[in-house]
Amino acid sequence: MNLRDDRVLGLDIGGTLIKAGRVDLQGRLSDAWEIPTPLDRPPAEAIALLARAIRTQAGPVRLPAVGVGCAGLVGSDSGVVHLSPNLPTWKEVSLGPLLSQELAAPVFVLNDANAFALAEARAGAGVGLSPVVALTLGTGVGGAVVVDGRLAGGLHGFGGEIGHMSIDWDGPPCPCGNRGCLELFVGRRGLVAAYLQQAAWAPGAVAHDLAGGIRDALDPRLLAEAARGGDPAARQAFARAGEMLGTALANVSNLVDPAVFVIGGGVAQAGDLLLEPARRTLAARAMIGAAGVAPVLEAALGVRAGAIGAGLHAHDRIAGALSAGPRAAAGGQA
Amino acid sequence: MNLRDDRVLGLDIGGTLIKAGRVDLQGRLSDAWEIPTPLDRPPAEAIALLARAIRTQAGPVRLPAVGVGCAGLVGSDSGVVHLSPNLPTWKEVSLGPLLSQELAAPVFVLNDANAFALAEARAGAGVGLSPVVALTLGTGVGGAVVVDGRLAGGLHGFGGEIGHMSIDWDGPPCPCGNRGCLELFVGRRGLVAAYLQQAAWAPGAVAHDLAGGIRDALDPRLLAEAARGGDPAARQAFARAGEMLGTALANVSNLVDPAVFVIGGGVAQAGDLLLEPARRTLAARAMIGAAGVAPVLEAALGVRAGAIGAGLHAHDRIAGALSAGPRAAAGGQA
16 A cells, blocks of 8 residues: 555535545645535536546545535434535435445545534644634534544534534524524624624725625625724624633533634634634633633634545544444445 | 452542442442541541541451542642532642552542542443433532543543533623523522522412521422422422523533433432423523433432442542553552
């Protein structure tokens, strides 16, 4: 077996792009490529198209395994995508089995937040630390806990949903069925709403002018730009979101006692506008106190974290199957 | 080595009694005894007194190890009791090293909620399940998460503090420094306060008459009796506490995805008065939904759980030291 053959393929299926690359055991990415997500095709056709792209990119090289990260409710044992916010037409799609058949290689599917967390814990901002608590802040808020390099997903692998921690038991209803969830305060929608509540939405306000007066153009990136440009309502929206984030991190600190928090995703690109108030609130609220509390770091791997984590997951699964013997290997999605 | 020698000693240091017994590898307790906690003695003297009681009870039998559960902030590696609500004069007391010296046996100290959780997970209501989330509801609210029979205590072993999960970010201040913590709503004080807010505190009200008109006599046990006797304000106090408990359990469900919740402690003796509203709220709020949510069970081991868990902890530590070789064994508190 040559070194090249030890690298698996990692895939990250997003709402716009599918990002891919070969991933080695250390989580190093190479031969990266991407294609537009074929949202206009029925799922089976989209999967066949993806398989063709993979074969074209991989050439004659054998793929020992493929890992796929995908947003939404994903069965990590079955490889089924039950539903996904990024892929609105995908309902109960057997992504793992179908792709595995097309490629004649074992395919292992996991939730994209889990992929992000695995990557950052083993090859990113959390390297060498445990437990790692990872959060992605975007339209939604995902998360996962990694202990000694392994996802601590619980009984069904559904753990780590820090975005749906209620920090306001009687607060606004969340689409998840709960009330006062973190996602309502730090997700894209909550951040924009918090801004509009504070802002004088009129010419002269920095965010207003950056958005050309179009409310729907407001997003976390634009608000971060406005905040850096001196828009007080934008600064306040991030301060408030950071306080809510810090409150949730304190809860996680008390429950998990992590060595590090790693924060990624589009909203996190606001950096210290969001993370400084979060750190202050965490230090004030966590039982362990300001001296002992885990650092809150920005994610290190950027947009390729999902593909890297998916690859690491595939490495784990084939290693687990090999060490557990042929019966476990046969039970995979190969 | 005979079977008798394989049993360690488990101790549970409470505010009133020290409970003890021999604990085998399966968590079976035998030769149980107890002594009053010598609160009137300085810590070093109290520890010497405890050691004499242990030697008297143990007779000539060799003790392979001793496990000690103790409320409060406890260094599980150092064996130091930093502070304890049950032992107000104990500050920075080297319980592990001192007791180890007196007994010429290795002594392993852990937090009492961790001992409770270990016992219930391996020999009580959580047997065979993982993860187990255990809570003790009393004056304070303690908790721990046990994964595959091991405490998931995090970096410093301080994890599992579900009592200090904020479910009301802008709520009443908690002595821990946070706001709106679960303990404020379901601990003894919160429960009594919730009752008094609702109650017509006058002759004829069931709880009033049970307490002989003395407010300070109100406690969770009396309120449970009053609720069963038809006191509407007492029923409402438990319903409200149960709803808050269920909200926190839903947060833990989303984060840990446990196989079971095990609830013990004095307040939990109210049984379904508290646990039914908690189960309803958990099912309504948890992302996994009513069909998949973990059951909420009453603890099974009663008042001996602490001693059993302390014994299991000692078994784990000597097994770990043996398997890690003589260097790790020498690093213990022996």
